[in-house]
Amino acid sequence: MTAEQPVGDAAELQTRANTIIKVADHETPLRLENITIRYGGERNGAERVSVVEDFGLELGAGEMHCVAGRSGSGKTSILTVSAGLTLPTAGRVFWEDAPLDTMDDDEVADRRRALIGYVDQGGALIEGMSALENVLLPAVPDGEVEQRTEMAKNLLELVGLGKRIKHRPEQLSGGERQRVAIARALILGTRVLVVDEPTASLDRTSANKIIGILKDTTKDGISVLVASHDHELIRVSDSMTELS
Numbered sequence: 001m002t003a004e005q006p007v008g009d010a011a012e013l014q015t016r017a018n019t020i021i022k023v024a025d026h027e028t029p030l031r032l033e034n035i036t037i038r039y040g041g042e043r044n045g046a047e048r049v050s051v052v053e054d055f056g057l058e059l060g061a062g063e064m065h066c067v068a069g070r071s072g073s074g075k076t077s078i079l080t081v082s083a084g085l086t087l088p089t090a091g092r093v094f095w096e097d098a099p100l101d102t103m104d105d106d107e108v109a110d111r112r113r114a115l116i117g118y119v120d121q122g123g124a125l126i127e128g129m130s131a132l133e134n135v136l137l138p139a140v141p142d143g144e145v146e147q148r149t150e151m152a153k154n155l156l157e158l159v160g161l162g163k164r165i166k167h168r169p170e171q172l173s174g175g176e177r178q179r180v181a182i183a184r185a186l187i188l189g190t191r192v193l194v195v196d197e198p199t200a201s202l203d204r205t206s207a208n209k210i211i212g213i214l215k216d217t218t219k220d221g222i223s224v225l226v227a228s229h230d231h232e233l234i235r236v237s238d239s240m241t242e243l244s
């Protein structure tokens with residue numbers, strides 16, 4: 001090792017600088033106003049279910065918010081609405097102060113790609129593709145795979161999988177798959193990481209590793225919105241909402 005090479009914290013900082021594109025300093029990347037979510041109804045066939053009533057949230061840059069609550073209380077529903085993947089029945093979603101309800105589908109999709117990284121329950125990966133290829137998937141539509149390959153390797157290093165980049169999902173543990181999914185959600189330089197039940201069905205050690213990674217990303221100014229009833233995850237969050 002030469003004298004110029006950073007060690008310890010400095011080395012990690014340098015890796016992070018090469019990994020996570022510095023975020024624009026917008027104070028509130030995500031805001032939810034008076035969100036109500038209902039499903040079903042006469043035309044739909046299924047019974048009408050009122051899941052969330054008048055929910056509000058301001059997520060500041062670098063903050064972590066946990067949405068907790070029993071199974072079926074509406075945690076995933078709030079996450080998908082926040083990520084612009086589903087529409088609320090009433091209320092408004094703002095990304096960096098821009099209201100989604102004034103955008104057409106293409107604009108929502110474009111802005112989502114630039115702003116939001118979504119990790120769904122179980123962090124679904126494509127079987128048959130390596131961890132590295134999975135992380136690079138979001139870069140495929142814009143033809144940026146080559147350009148982002150180094151960053152993808154750095155991200156896998158950051159989540160502790162630098163020696164597993166060629167492993168396919170079936171060769172990884174549940175916690176490792178979840179970490180690949182988080183790295184994939186960060187590859188486009190996301191500013192808001194939306195993660196559904198990241199520690200469900202993991203042992204305490206693997207769960208704590210994931211929690212550490214999520215907390216670390218907030219130090220880069222990335223906001224994290226997470227759904228979970230994991231007490232440790234709730235404890236390290238800056239704020240939480242308990243759905244009834």
Ligand SMILES: Nc1ncnc2c1ncn2[C@@H]1O[C@H](COP(=O)(O)OP(=O)(O)OP(=O)(O)O)[C@@H](O)[C@H]1O
Pocket residue numbers: 039040046049051069070071072073074075076077078227
């Ligand atoms: N597309 C849908 N159509 C009808 N009902 C739905 C739909 N999606 C969700 N629901 C219902 O809305 C409620 C909230 O679901 P949601 O997935 O948001 O809860 P959750 O808190 O994330 O649950 P879990 O912890 O079990 O994942 C549930 O009762 C569910 O059955």
